[in-house]
Amino acid sequence: MAQKILDDESLIAALFDVFRNRGYEGATLSQLSRVTGLQKSSLYHRFPAGKADMARAVVLGVRSQLHAQIIEPLGDAAVAAEIRFANQIARIREFYADGRKNCILNVLNLEGGDTEIRDMMRQDFDAWRDALTALAEEKGVGHRQALQRAEHFLITLEGALVIQRLTADEHTLLRSLEHEQGRFFE
Amino acid sequence: MAQKILDDESLIAALFDVFRNRGYEGATLSQLSRVTGLQKSSLYHRFPAGKADMARAVVLGVRSQLHAQIIEPLGDAAVAAEIRFANQIARIREFYADGRKNCILNVLNLEGGDTEIRDMMRQDFDAWRDALTALAEEKGVGHRQALQRAEHFLITLEGALVIQRLTADEHTLLRSLEHEQGRFFE
DNA sequence: GTCTATAAAGAGATAGAC
DNA sequence: GTCTATCTCTTTATAGAC
Numbered sequence: 001m002a003q004k005i006l007d008d009e010s011l012i013a014a015l016f017d018v019f020r021n022r023g024y025e026g027a028t029l030s031q032l033s034r035v036t037g038l039q040k041s042s043l044y045h046r047f048p049a050g051k052a053d054m055a056r057a058v059v060l061g062v063r064s065q066l067h068a069q070i071i072e073p074l075g076d077a078a079v080a081a082e083i084r085f086a087n088q089i090a091r092i093r094e095f096y097a098d099g100r101k102n103c104i105l106n107v108l109n110l111e112g113g114d115t116e117i118r119d120m121m122r123q124d125f126d127a128w129r130d131a132l133t134a135l136a137e138e139k140g141v142g143h144r145q146a147l148q149r150a151e152h153f154l155i156t157l158e159g160a161l162v163i164q165r166l167t168a169d170e171h172t173l174l175r176s177l178e179h180e181q182g183r184f185f186e
Numbered sequence: 187m188a189q190k191i192l193d194d195e196s197l198i199a200a201l202f203d204v205f206r207n208r209g210y211e212g213a214t215l216s217q218l219s220r221v222t223g224l225q226k227s228s229l230y231h232r233f234p235a236g237k238a239d240m241a242r243a244v245v246l247g248v249r250s251q252l253h254a255q256i257i258e259p260l261g262d263a264a265v266a267a268e269i270r271f272a273n274q275i276a277r278i279r280e281f282y283a284d285g286r287k288n289c290i291l292n293v294l295n296l297e298g299g300d301t302e303i304r305d306m307m308r309q310d311f312d313a314w315r316d317a318l319t320a321l322a323e324e325k326g327v328g329h330r331q332a333l334q335r336a337e338h339f340l341i342t343l344e345g346a347l348v349i350q351r352l353t354a355d356e357h358t359l360l361r362s363l364e365h366e367q368g369r370f371f372e
Numbered sequence: 373g374t375c376t377a378t379a380a381a382g383a384g385a386t387a388g389a390c
Numbered sequence: 391g392t393c394t395a396t397c398t399c400t401t402t403a404t405a406g407a408c
Contacts, residue, residue: 021296021297022211022296022297022298023209023211023212023296024212025208025209025211025212026209026210026211026296026297026298028382028383028384029383029384029385030382030383038391038392038393039392039393039394040384040385041385041386041387041392041393041394041395042391042392042393044384044385044386045391045392046391050384050385051384051385102296103348105348105352106292106348107296109348109351109352110207110208110209110212110288110293111207111208111212112208112212118352121352122352122353125349125352125353126353148361148365151349151358152342152362152365154345154349155342155345155346155348155349155358155362156338156341156342156345157345158344158345158348158349159340159341159342159343159344159345159346159348160341160345162289162291162292162295162341162344162345162348163311163337163340163341163344165295166291166295166304166307166308166311167308167311167312172337172341175334176338176341179334179338214400214401214402215401215402215403216400216401224373224374224375225374225375225376226402226403227374227375227376227377227403227404227405228373228374228375230402230403230404231373231374232373236402236403237401237402237403
C-alpha cells in the first residue's frame with residue numbers, strides 16, 4: 001500500500017490556513033495543492049467532492065478543536081471560574097495567532113456559501129455562547145445578563161479580528177480580550 | 187452621444203451590493219453584469235481595469251458616504267454630543283440595513299487583496315475612530331480612555347455584523363449599538 | 373455608451389498509469 | 391495514495407459593429 005505523504009491532521013491544517021486567510025472563493029485548487037504538497041488529483045482522492053469537501057473537513061477539524069480546547073474546559077467544575085475564563089483567553093490567542101489569523105466563521109459565511117457549513121458554525125457559536133453564559137451564571141450573574149455578556153464577548157472577539165486585520169496593530173485582539181476579561185464577572 | 191442607461195450612483199450602488207455580500211473573489215463579472223443590467227464590455231468601458239476598478243470605485247463611494255453622513259456630523263459642534271452619537275447610530279443602521287448587509291471593510295480585506303483599497307479603508311477607519319475619540323473627550327473622557335472606547339465601539343460594530351450574519355438574529359446589531367451607546371460617555 | 377461575439381487564461385474536476 | 395495529462399466550464403478581458 002502506497003504511503004500517505006501527509007497525515008490527515010497536517011493536511012487539514014494546511015488547507016485551513018488557506019481557507020481562513022483567503023475565503024472560500026479566494027482559495028484555489030492550485031494553492032491548496034501547493035500548500036499541501038499534493039497534486040490536485042490526490043486531493044480529489046481524499047476529498048471526492050472537491051473543494052466543498054475540503055472546506056467541510058476544515059470546519060469539522062476546527063469544531064473538534066473548539067469543543068475540546070475551549071468549550072469543554074469552560075464547563076470543568078474542578079477549576080475556578082476565573083481560571084477557566086483565563087484559560088479560554090490563552091487558547092483563543094493561540095488559535096488566532098494573537099490576531100494574525102482570521103476566523104473561518106467569518107470568511108466562510110458569505111452569501112452563496114455552503115449551508116451545511118453555516119449550520120455547523122451556528123451550532124458551534126451557540127455552544128460557545130451557552131458555555132460562557134453558564135460560566136457567568138455560576139458566579140451569580142442573572143441569566144439574561146449572562147447571555148448578553150457571553151454574546152458580547154464573542155462579538156468583541158470577531159470584531160477585534162476584523163479590525164486587527166485592517167490596521168495591522170498587533171495588540172488589538174489582546175487588548176480587547178483583556179478588556180472583556182475585566183468586565184465579564186463583575 | 188449615446189445615453190448612459192444607469193447613472194453612476196445607481197451603478198456603483200448595484201456593484202456595492204454584490205461586493206459586500208460575496209466578497210471580491212466571490213463577485214463575478216457575470217453577476218456584476220446582471221445586477222447592473224450592463225453587458226461586461228460596457229462595464230469595461232466605464233472601468234477600464236475591470237473588476238479591480240469596480241471595487242475601487244465602490245470603496246470610493248462608500249468612503250464619501252461615510253465621511254459625509256457619519257464622520258463629519260460627529261464633529262458638528264452645533265449639535266449636542268449625545269445627539270451626534272445617536273445620529274451616528276441611526277446612519278449606521280441605515281447603512282448596514284440593520285445588520286442584514288455586510289461591511290465592505292471586512293470582505294475586501296483578505297490576504298491577496300488590493301493594497302490600495304486596504305490603505306483607503308485604513309484611513310477611513312482612523313478618521314472614524316478619531317472623530318469618536320474627540321467626541322468622548324468633549325464630554326470629559328481622558329484621551330487614552332476615549333481612544334479605547336472609540337476603538338471598542340467600532341470593534342463591536344464589526345463583530346455584531348459578523349455574528350448577525352451567522353445567527354441571522356435580526357436584533358444583534360441594534361442590541362450591540364444600544365449597549366455601546368449607554369457606555370460611551372459614562 | 374452599449375452591444376454581440378470571441379479570445380485567453382484559470383478555475384474545478386476526471387482518467388488512467390504507477 | 392500519488393502522479394501526469396487532459397477535459398470542461400467559468401472567468402476575466404478584448405475587438406469591433408452600431
